[in-house]
Each structure stands twice: as structure tokens, then as C-alpha cells.
Amino acid sequence: GQQLNQSPQSMFIQEGEDVSMNCTSSSIFNTWLWYKQDPGEGPVLLIALYKAGELTSNGRLTAQFGITRKDSFLNISASIPSDVGIYFCAGQLEEGTGANNLFFGTGTRLTVIP
Amino acid sequence: DTEVTQTPKHLVMGMTNKKSLKCEQHMGHRAMYWYKQKAKKPPELMFVYSYEKLSINESVPSRFSPECPNSSLLNLHLHALQPEDSALYLCASSQNDPWTGLGEQYFGPGTRLTVT
Numbered sequence: 001g002q003q004l005n006q007s008p009q010s011m012f013i014q015e016g017e018d019v020s021m022n023c024t025s026s027s028i029f030n031t032w033l034w035y036k037q038d039p040g041e042g043p044v045l046l047i048a049l050y051k052a053g054e055l056t057s058n059g060r061l062t063a064q065f066g067i068t069r070k071d072s073f074l075n076i077s078a079s080i081p082s083d084v085g086i087y088f089c090a091g092q093l094e095e096g097t098g099a100n101n102l103f104f105g106t107g108t109r110l111t112v113i114p
Numbered sequence: 115d116t117e118v119t120q121t122p123k124h125l126v127m128g129m130t131n132k133k134s135l136k137c138e139q140h141m142g143h144r145a146m147y148w149y150k151q152k153a154k155k156p157p158e159l160m161f162v163y164s165y166e167k168l169s170i171n172e173s174v175p176s177r178f179s180p181e182c183p184n185s186s187l188l189n190l191h192l193h194a195l196q197p198e199d200s201a202l203y204l205c206a207s208s209q210n211d212p213w214t215g216l217g218e219q220y221f222g223p224g225t226r227l228t229v230t
Contacts, residue, residue, distance in 0.1 A: 033218060042118075042204050042221035043157070088156055090219075101170070101212055102219055104156030 002027050006089055006105030014113050019076040021108040023089030031092040032072035033102070034063050038085045046087075047074070079112050086110070117141075118222035120205050126228045129195060135225045137188040137205030145211040146188040147219065148180060149204040157204055157221075163188060164211035195229045202226055 006023045013019060023032070031050055035043035047058050049065035049072060056063055060077045072089055089105040118139045127133050137146065145164050149157035162170035163182040177199075179191040188205055202224045210217040 031217070035221075040202070040224070040226060042120075042206075042224045045218055045220060048218045101159055101162070107154075107156055109154075 002091075002093065002103040004089060004091060004103055004105040006108055008108060009106070010109040010111070012111045012113060013079055015079060015081060017079055019079055019083070019110060020073065021075075021087060022071060022073045023091070023105045024071040025091065025103075026070065027093060028069045029072075029091035029093060030069070032063070032065050033090045033092075034061075034072070034074050035088045035090060036085045037088065037107075043088060076110075079110075081112050081114055084110055084112050118205055118207055118220050120203075120222035120225050122225060123223065124226045124228075126230060127192065127195065128230055129197070131195075132191070132193045134192065135190040135203055135205075135227075137190075137222055138186055139207040139220075140186055141207065141209070141220070142185075143207035143209050143220075144185075145208045146182065147206040147208075148178075148188070148190050149206065149221075151202040151204055151224070161190075162212055164213065169211070169213065192227075195227075197229050200227055200229045 004025050033048050034046045037043040047063040052069045053067050054065040062075045064073045086107045086109050088107050090102045121136045148160040151157045159172050160174045161180045166182045177194050181189040204224045205222040206219045208217050208219045
């Protein structure tokens with residue numbers, strides 16, 4: 001399957017700091033989705049992106065669909081303790097390449113220190 | 115409402131048992147999915163149902179048997195599992211099926227399965 005490289009693998013930050021993480025691929029994607037997963041729970045959809053260059057916000061979260069369509073970025077501003085969790089990017093390939101399954105990144109584990 | 119529900123929340127079963135996982139969505143979504151997730155790894159696709167028909171089987175062993183009784187329900191029947199099958203099993207749904215459209219997938223809370 002497609003490999004999505006997500007970085008960083010883990011982050012330890014102080015409460016109130018901003019966070020940036022990204023996801024890159026060698027393939028062109030038509031959709032980028034960002035999920036947050038708490039331990040023992042299912043992933044929760046945070047933001048969906050459908051157009052190259054698109055910048056979308058959801059509260060303190062902002063995500064961007066890279067111009068090359070091979071990457072995406074997620075920023076969290078003014079982090080709070082409940083931001084702790086694993087963040088996954090997921091992408092769907094360019095149309096015409098078969099089933100538009102979701103391919104997941106390897107995840108970024110975020111720890112917020114109060 | 116973007117809720118997908120799954121039961122049970124936790125399941126412990128022996129290698130000779132038969133059990134079933136259940137998933138339900140009332141969003142009118144056309145596609146439903148089963149994923150398997152091991153600790154610290156991303157979800158791995160197992161099956162996709164599109165319009166209540168199995169459209170994708172990602173080479174999953176036959177000891178996992180999916181079933182879609184209607185457009186809102188998805189089951190995963192388990193039989194003769196191995197300890198390495200212990201994982202979090204996630205159900206998801208999407209408005210568009212994966213062959214004709216892109217779109218968001220919404221996940222349920224998962225069933226934590228332990229095979230002893």
C-alpha cells in the first residue's frame with residue numbers, strides 16, 4: 001500500500017505552546033484527512049481537505065493541503081492538556097487509481113505538559 | 115450526527131470460541147468498513163461494504179467473516195482466532211463508496227479484542 005510518512009513521531013510540549021506536524025507521500029492525493037485518537041478509542045475526524053492549497057480551521061486546529069498534493073500539515077495553537085493523543089493523517093489517492101481507500105500515516109503522539 | 119456505534123466495547127475469547135462484533139450507523143452512509151489496529155500502529159483496512167455488498171477484502175483470513183444485514187448494520191463474525199488477532203477492531207462508515215467518490219470516514223469507538 002501507499003506509505004505516508006508522518007513527522008514527528010512524538011512531541012513533548014508545554015501547555016500553551018503551538019504544535020506543527022506534517023505528512024508526506026511520494027504519490028498525489030485527492031483528499032487529506034486528519035484524525036485524533038485517544039487511548040482505547042476510535043479515531044475522531046478533525047479536519048478534511050479536498051483542494052490543493054486549501055487551508056481549513058477547526059477551533060485551534062488549522063490544516064493545509066499542500067500545493068504539490070503530496071503533503072499536508074496540521075497546526076495546533078495554544079495547546080491544552082486535552083490535546084494529548086495520537087494524530088493520524090490519512091489520504092485518498094488521485095481518482096482513477098482504483099478504490100479510494102484511506103491510507104494512514106504512522107501517527108504523531110502528542111504529550112502536553114501542564 | 116456522525117455517530118458510529120460498536121458493541122461490545124471489550125471482548126475476551128478463547129481460540130475455540132465463536133463471537134461476533136457489531137457496528138451500526140444511522141447516517142444513511144453507503145459504505146461501511148472494518149479495520150484492525152494494533153497498539154501504536156495506524157488502522158489497517160480489512161473489509162469494505164458498498165451498498166450492502168462486500169466490495170473489498172484485503173486478504174483477510176477466513177476466520178474473520180463479515181456480514182452486512184442491512185444498510186445500517188455491519189457484523190464481524192469471529193471463529194478459531196489466534197492470540198495474534200488480539201487488537202482494537204474499528205468500524206467506519208462514509209457517505210460515498212470508495213469506488214465512486216471521495217469523502218470523510220467516521221469511526222466507531224472500537225472493540226478491544228483479546229484472544230486467549
